[in-house]
Amino acid sequence: xxxxxxxxxxxxxxxxxxxxxxxxxxxxxxxxxxxxxxxxxxxxxxxxxxxxxxxxxxxxxxxxxxxxxxxxxxxxxxxxxxxxxxxxxxxxxxxxxxxxxxxxxxxxxxxxxxxxxxxxxxxxxxxxxxxxxxxxxxxxxxxxxxxxxxxxxxxxxxxxxxxxxxxxxxxxxxxxxxxxxxxxxxxxxxxxxxxxxxxxxxxxxxxxxxxxxxxxxxxxxxxxxxxxxxxxxxxxxxxxxxxxxxxxxxxxxxxxxxxxxxxxxxxxxxxxxxxxxxxxxxxxxxxxxxxxxxxxxxxxxxxxxxxxxxxxxxxxxxxxxxxxxxxxxxxxxxxxxxxxxx
Numbered sequence: 001x002x003x004x005x006x007x008x009x010x011x012x013x014x015x016x017x018x019x020x021x022x023x024x025x026x027x028x029x030x031x032x033x034x035x036x037x038x039x040x041x042x043x044x045x046x047x048x049x050x051x052x053x054x055x056x057x058x059x060x061x062x063x064x065x066x067x068x069x070x071x072x073x074x075x076x077x078x079x080x081x082x083x084x085x086x087x088x089x090x091x092x093x094x095x096x097x098x099x100x101x102x103x104x105x106x107x108x109x110x111x112x113x114x115x116x117x118x119x120x121x122x123x124x125x126x127x128x129x130x131x132x133x134x135x136x137x138x139x140x141x142x143x144x145x146x147x148x149x150x151x152x153x154x155x156x157x158x159x160x161x162x163x164x165x166x167x168x169x170x171x172x173x174x175x176x177x178x179x180x181x182x183x184x185x186x187x188x189x190x191x192x193x194x195x196x197x198x199x200x201x202x203x204x205x206x207x208x209x210x211x212x213x214x215x216x217x218x219x220x221x222x223x224x225x226x227x228x229x230x231x232x233x234x235x236x237x238x239x240x241x242x243x244x245x246x247x248x249x250x251x252x253x254x255x256x257x258x259x260x261x262x263x264x265x266x267x268x269x270x271x272x273x274x275x276x277x278x279x280x281x282x283x284x285x286x287x288x289x290x291x292x293x294x295x296x297x298x299x300x301x302x303x304x305x306x307x308x309x310x311x312x313x314x315x316x317x318x319x320x321x322x323x324x325x326x327x328x329x330x331x332x333x334x335x336x337x338x339x340x341x342x
Contacts, residue, residue: 003039004073004178009064009096011045011080011088011115016052018078018109018167025171028187029179037179041072045092053081065095074174075103076159078167079110084133084140086114093119100157105174107159109167116158117141126155130163149308151197169197217242218253225265229272230292233265265292270306273299277311280319284311 006026008019019042026038044050044060051057062070077096080086096119100106108116113129114137116122122144129137131148138146147153152161152170161170172193176184181195188195221238238261239249253261272291276282284296293299303311 003036005041005071006038006074007041007043007062007070007072007076009043009045009075009077009112009115010050010052010058010060011078011083011086012051013053013080013082014050014058014078015080015110015164016054016056016058017164018080018112019052019058021165021168022076022109022171025168025175025187025191028190029175029183032183032186032190033179043075064099065089065091070099071102072099073104074159075099075106076167076170077106077108077112077115079108079112079130079164081111083111083114084136088115088118097121103157105157105159107161107170109161109170110163113137113160114140116160117144121158125158126153127158127160128153128162129160132163168193215252215256217244218256221253222257222264222268225268229265229269230290233261233292235261266302266306269293270303273303273311274307274314274318277315278318280315287311 006023008022010019023040023042026040030036030038041061042050042058043062043064044058045064047063047066049057049059093115096115100116100119100121106116106121108129110130111133113122113127114133116127117137117140122141124143124145126145126147127137128134128147128150134146134148138144150162151166152159152173154173159170159174161167168191172184172188172195175187185195221241224241225233225238235246235250238253239246242249244252250261253259253264257264259267269291273287273293276287276290282290284299288294288296288299291299293302300311303309303314307314309317
């Protein structure tokens with residue numbers, strides 16, 4: 001069988017992992033199949049080395065738009081830290097449209113979606129990108145349907161991935177699409193990565209974290225909520241701390257902070273939950289009580305809605321293994337003491 005040409009388009013200041021990660025997944029698929037399933041290439045935008053955001057340099061195999069558009073089975077656009085600000089030459093966008101039109105599939109890693117958007121290749125499609133620039137992508141390309149929480153999305157010939165390491169998830173999904181789940185599982189095992197990552201990318205997001213804003217009286221109320229997340233923070237109580245009527249407080253709070261008091265309180269409480277979960281030392285029932293949730297079920301529902309995964313899965317992914325082992329050992333000792341006392 002002939003190999004499938006796969007290319008990563010890399011602009012200057014590209015994030016190195018956005019290029020190297022997917023290429024290594026495809027290369028490992030070649031190794032697992034003991035043949036060249038994928039012929040790999042990097043496409044630059046000017047002759048000579050491509051300087052990455054880390055200062056390391058890549059040598060491109062092709063140069064766009066100078067090279068006559070070669071055929072690629074798969075073409076992915078790699079992201080860069082300030083891709084959303086990149087001024088892209090019309091000739092490059094024309095090359096990208098032409099190359100994508102000849103591909104079986106095309107897509108992006110991280111903020112590479114902005115280049116696809118400028119080329120008109122996102123219109124009418126479901127797409128994802130890094131959580132930090134997802135709202136910007138949606139505002140700039142309203143014809144695209146941006147899904148903020150997704151790790152990877154497939155829509156027709158379009159394949160998009162969230163930030164940076166999600167490029168490995170995307171490449172692995174493409175390997176599964178081509179070669180089946182068993183080969184993809186072997187690739188994942190060899191690269192020590194999840195075959196299917198649990199949850200969405202919002203579990204990594206720090207966007208929307210509560211920061212004091214508005215007039216000083218509102219900021220004082222916000223600091224009080226942050227310092228005492230378990231207390232009752234109804235509008236009446238918060239309003240009394242500012243000397244405002246509840247109705248006036250709610251109106252001013254929303255106007256000056258961009259969210260309702262209830263939404264702010266829940267945001268603060270979810271932040272507190274995340275911090276406690278990351279310590280790996282507290283039961284979910286204790287976390288709920290310490291952070292102002294009525295019970296563990298109420299906490300789970302709010303956490304799923306805000307973070308996109310369960311508290312248990314979040315803890316599993318975000319707590320260092322040695323902390324989990326310490327927590328387990330402590331729990332075992334406690335159970336032993338309890339049994340011996342009986």
